Amino acid sequence: MRELRRLLIAPERLAAGTTLALAPEESRYLSRVLRYGPGDRFAVIDGQGQLWSALLLDGPQARLEQPLDQPLQRQPVASPWLELAVAIPRLDFDVVVRMACELGVDRLQPLVAEHGARHGSWKTARWQTILREACEQCERLWLPQLLEPLAAVSYLAEARSGLPLLASTREEQLPLLTAALAQSPAAALAGASPGVALAIGGEGGWSPAEATAADTAGWQGVSLSPHILRTSTAAVAGLATLVQWRAALSGRACRWPSA
16 A cells, blocks of 8 residues: 555544545645545545545545445554653754654653743644654554643653653663663563653753652663763654564564655
8 A cells, every 4th residue: 555645534534434525634635735636546544553545536525445344454553552751842843753653652742841842832733733744654554642741740750550761861870771671571561551651851851850750750760872862862762762672572673664
């Protein structure tokens, strides 16, 4: 199905049947950007692991070529899940959102940290649009969950199942992320609920209150590099390591597109 361009349609819009009313922006994308006309075929994904092929009809409509309960492709949810929590930086968070989706994040948690951007820089609606477009472009079947921005100290204070990892710098004897993952029992992370959360701080590091909250809640400190990384670089590097580790657990190779 690589030759079919994809359109992400929310599951509730697909519940009415195989004839789909296209939103104005979807119709413009197909007709003006892709220059599709009636009879041209594209793919519809629901962001919940399913894909159908569809035909563009006259007017702003399309028809699925398979019944709703018999999609052309169905993919189970990835396990263990991967959550990336990132202190919203003053720059580059749009890039982090897009790359996190392309790499394979399951949940993205923006954090409001003491050493990070403040409330005025939140662009939740824009980030959701970026996730949807990236999901279509990179041929994912699951749309990552974008969580509401949360104060970093509150997020880090929560007790967590699975493996909570806190990326830190300037601390001696921190294990590399790869070493921490290698030491984690895979069986304990293979269920439907447990997973891995990686928290990335602002470029000024975690504040004392944030570091104390994480330590009290049992977060494991890890290092991502011998160098000091920008927040955006750390987020992408850390997530790439997590995705490769998960692929190795399941015996699947990561797909790195050539273009």
